Amino acid sequence: MAEDMKTKIKSYKPAPFDSRLSNQNQTGNCWQNYLNFHHWEKAMAVTGGDVSMCKWYPCVYKSRRPISWVSAWDDHPAGGTFPGKI
Template sequence: MAEDIKTKIKNCKTLPFDSHFTNQNLTRNHWQNYLDFYHCEKAMAAKGGDISMCEWYRRVCKFICPISWVLA
């Protein structure tokens, strides 16, 4: 299962449509993915799980956010 998710993450070239964010202003989408990434990372670290499962949120955040907003 984890390998299947990892291959899907690597093959993702663009963002899928998200009906929560229908406007062209992607600030809210960026913020939600930013929070989801850090919540996922914190939860997986607390459980002792694989943090790479949160990679999708990081990639989405880097894809839609201006470079000046992305720290890592």
């Protein structure tokens, strides 16, 4: 277990800088990457593309925000109350 964690730490890469979004408050960055992930995943499912290419976005938005926010966002589309357009 400890070796697995050491491997993860060595291979960890933080999300890259996005010049479109503020460098101080990363809420917009997280939100945009969350939406991008769902748009990309939906497009790949429709066209029959490789959905595994979408895995970069969750790494970015999960590194920018608390996981509790992300889990709350995941609950909203199922209930039909999600404020973004997916």
